[in-house]
Amino acid sequence: MKVTIVGAGAVGASCAEYIAIKDFASEVVLLDIKEGYAEGKAMDLMQTASLNGFDTKITGTTNDYSKTAGSDICVITSGIPRKPGMTREELIGINAGIVKTVASSLVQHSPDTILIVVSNPMDTMTYLAHKSIDLPKHRIIGMGGALDSARFKYRLAEALGAPISDVDGMVIGGHSDTGMVPLTRLATRNSVPVSEFIDADRLQQVLEDTKVGGATLTKLLGTSAWYAPGAAVSALVQAIACDQHKMFPCSALLEGEYGLNDICLGVPVILGRNGIESIVEIELDQKEKDHLQSSAAGVSAVNGLLDV
Ligand SMILES: NC(=O)c1ccc[n+]([C@@H]2O[C@H](COP(=O)([O-])OP(=O)(O)OC[C@H]3O[C@@H](n4cnc5c(N)ncnc54)[C@H](O)[C@@H]3O)[C@@H](O)[C@H]2O)c1
Numbered sequence: 001m002k003v004t005i006v007g008a009g010a011v012g013a014s015c016a017e018y019i020a021i022k023d024f025a026s027e028v029v030l031l032d033i034k035e036g037y038a039e040g041k042a043m044d045l046m047q048t049a050s051l052n053g054f055d056t057k058i059t060g061t062t063n064d065y066s067k068t069a070g071s072d073i074c075v076i077t078s079g080i081p082r083k084p085g086m087t088r089e090e091l092i093g094i095n096a097g098i099v100k101t102v103a104s105s106l107v108q109h110s111p112d113t114i115l116i117v118v119s120n121p122m123d124t125m126t127y128l129a130h131k132s133i134d135l136p137k138h139r140i141i142g143m144g145g146a147l148d149s150a151r152f153k154y155r156l157a158e159a160l161g162a163p164i165s166d167v168d169g170m171v172i173g174g175h176s177d178t179g180m181v182p183l184t185r186l187a188t189r190n191s192v193p194v195s196e197f198i199d200a201d202r203l204q205q206v207l208e209d210t211k212v213g214g215a216t217l218t219k220l221l222g223t224s225a226w227y228a229p230g231a232a233v234s235a236l237v238q239a240i241a242c243d244q245h246k247m248f249p250c251s252a253l254l255e256g257e258y259g260l261n262d263i264c265l266g267v268p269v270i271l272g273r274n275g276i277e278s279i280v281e282i283e284l285d286q287k288e289k290d291h292l293q294s295s296a297a298g299v300s301a302v303n304g305l306l307d308v
């Protein structure tokens, strides 16, 4: 199993580290445009192998796509992160050009790959990948919902005073400060609705904190987060590589599902060796449907800024 990660920055390197520690891939290639950077990150990570007990071979390259040839899975994390006070959508001007070029270079060398898009604004960058390269729709996946759901579970556990392993919950919709749809109605503690443990106001606070999870960290760190994003990407890569058929909310190209068309948006999908094995259509109540529709409208408006 060969995995390429483009962008050896904070998220790309974190993702490579988690993949290596889980030890399911034979090879991880890090590629970056900055001279020597990916080579340095790869060497540093390889010097953790004997300490962390993994056999995954990590190599780095400065923009040489021939080294990525034959990758089973490619991850795009290249591009700029936001600074405090910015939205993800403001990154479109620089990141669209980067994602378009990187995606087509990757597919040129790995025509059978499954592509995971991470760069922001992620739903729009995933849509751009669909529009600009020739891969079947189940092989282009945007990562956002897995991260947002992990943050939702963190906030739920905090509010409930429960261990995180006790709680379950999912965030669908756009990966943006306003577009996320945390499904509070369906969140549980050991199968019991969380509304049995906390009141509506506290649950609303959990929802609001979840939606601004990325912005909160950006304010604290001065740049956007990388540990949980890297872990979330590595979970998707593992689900595909190991054909786990696990369900994650991912940004998928919708063709009628949830009443939406010609848009990439976070919905529950089953991930396996073919990428998106299926899109799961869950029954939403009217309020959730309305939130998903307005989230889609927001993403569509940003997609409209693309030159595709
Ligand atoms: N989808 C998500 O949930 C999620 C989570 C975290 C970060 N992100 C996004 O991921 C992106 C990366 O974030 P980061 O914190 O790792 O940033 P970073 O600045 O640490 O790393 C980005 C790397 O991309 C490289 N790069 C830029 N242009 C390139 C090109 N054309 N080819 C190859 N490499 C190139 C840079 O040299 C840099 O090393 C940002 O757009 C950020 O918003 C998304």
Ligand SMILES: O=C(O)C[C@H](O)C(=O)O
Residues within 6 Å of the ligand: 081, 082, 088, 120, 147, 175, 213, 214, 215, 217, 218, 224, 225, 229
């Ligand atoms: O918040 C960001 O800009 C980065 C990423 O999308 C995140 O949610 O951490």
